[in-house]
Amino acid sequence: MKLTLQTDIALRILITLAQEPERIRSVDDIAAHFKLSKNHLMKTAQQLAKHGYIKAIRGRSGGIKLAQDSASIIIGNVVRDIEPDMKLAECFQSGPKGRQCALLPNCKLKGLLGHALVQFLDVLDNKTLADIA
């Protein structure tokens, strides 16, 4: 069980920007800082911008910066927005694939895993970017 690299990178970008909220950072600069591929970082930055966490500043000294106060960015929401799939097991999927397990519809495992996931996210919902940056 792990978060995708995309979510890992998203959180690192946000922490980096929150440490100096007024500074515009280039994607190149952040990629070099973390020794990550610029391509990977750019895609993740686009996701963060799409969800309103950061904004792009155009021009010669352009780059990215936070679009919100770091105290208003809830970590649980970032994980929900960026993580492509929080479906812990096959039965969490919608459509025919999710309905094919022979234990459904009376499976108590699905409810148990769902409860564990709620507790996981609850911890992250109680922290903002300002708390961890």
Place this chain on the structure above:
Amino acid sequence: MKLTLQTDIALRILITLAQEPERIRSVDDIAAHFKLSKNHLMKTAQQLAKHGYIKAIRGRSGGIKLAQDSASIIIGNVVRDIEPDMKLAECFQSGPKGRQCALLPNCKLKGLLGHALVQFLDVLDNKTLADIA
């Protein structure tokens, strides 16, 4: 974020066996029940046997059955034993790869994710196979 198919299958095997604890089930039979590959199921059954949750019965009417009372099998332990990787982000890995993030050693995200994982497993530690089968 999802569990591996191996853990999903392991839990399904255990639930199936717990529903009729005295019955010896063939791997073929369980694979057909869940419409899963026999190969996948066999590998997972070997892992479950290695960790002492089930045992193989040899012979013509052989198969697998629980090796413990279902009330003594804690779901959190099964997930820890079968899930190959609970390292939520790169920084959870040991070795050079885990130490390369520029935010370390003073990163509060690692502690936060670790706390969320503890809460996740805590829910699963409070349920036995008997509770969910």
